[in-house]
Amino acid sequence: MWKQIARQNSPFLVSKSITRLPLPILFQHETFDMKKLTFLLALPAVSLAKAGTALAKASALTLCFLLMFTACGNDKKQVEALAKETETIHDEAMKDLADMNRVARELKQTMIAAMMNPEQSAAYSDALTAMGKAENEMMDWMKNYKSPDDMSTADALKYLQAQKTLIEKNRADIKAAMEAGKKLQGK
Numbered sequence: 001m002w003k004q005i006a007r008q009n010s011p012f013l014v015s016k017s018i019t020r021l022p023l024p025i026l027f028q029h030e031t032f033d034m035k036k037l038t039f040l041l042a043l044p045a046v047s048l049a050k051a052g053t054a055l056a057k058a059s060a061l062t063l064c065f066l067l068m069f070t071a072c073g074n075d076k077k078q079v080e081a082l083a084k085e086t087e088t089i090h091d092e093a094m095k096d097l098a099d100m101n102r103v104a105r106e107l108k109q110t111m112i113a114a115m116m117n118p119e120q121s122a123a124y125s126d127a128l129t130a131m132g133k134a135e136n137e138m139m140d141w142m143k144n145y146k147s148p149d150d151m152s153t154a155d156a157l158k159y160l161q162a163q164k165t166l167i168e169k170n171r172a173d174i175k176a177a178m179e180a181g182k183k184l185q186g187k
């Protein structure tokens with residue numbers, strides 16, 4: 001949709017097209033992208049620069065470059081914020097993992113010390129299996145996580161969102177396994 005608007009040569013048609021559309025409609029067809037918005041806002045400035053005086057040209061081009069640099073800075077800030085948020089969730093999950101491993105050691109000691117029937121032993125084994133699976137998922141996440149520095153902004157945001165979702169699920173699995181172990185211990 002934004003490409004169709006951009007194809008129109010007149011800055012006034014672009015401005016009218018954009019102002020007639022409510023914001024939700026303007027961005028519903030594609031993911032909101034600051035670069036696209038900057039491009040749309042810069043079209044009238046470029047058209048004025050083509051038709052105007054030297055002062056108008058300089059002002060319009062300055063506005064155009066200012067908008068482009070502002071958009072790039074915002075994109076990088078979004079990537080940095082999402083990366084920091086993902087790393088914070090990872091750090092919290094690692095603390096939970098340490099607590100879960102402590103509960104797992106206690107469960108193993110209880111299994112060794114107590115004489116259990118097969119039903120009780122199965123519940124302990126299931127809890128320990130869930131803990132081992134959650135720990136392995138954390139190790140796999142850490143092994144596969146890569147810094148998005150070499151990616152385009154759009155790719156970095158997609159990648160980080162996917163990684164954030166994975167680490168959030170892993171943290172929930174760690175907490176669930178730890179709670180199951182604590183429940184078996186009567187805590």
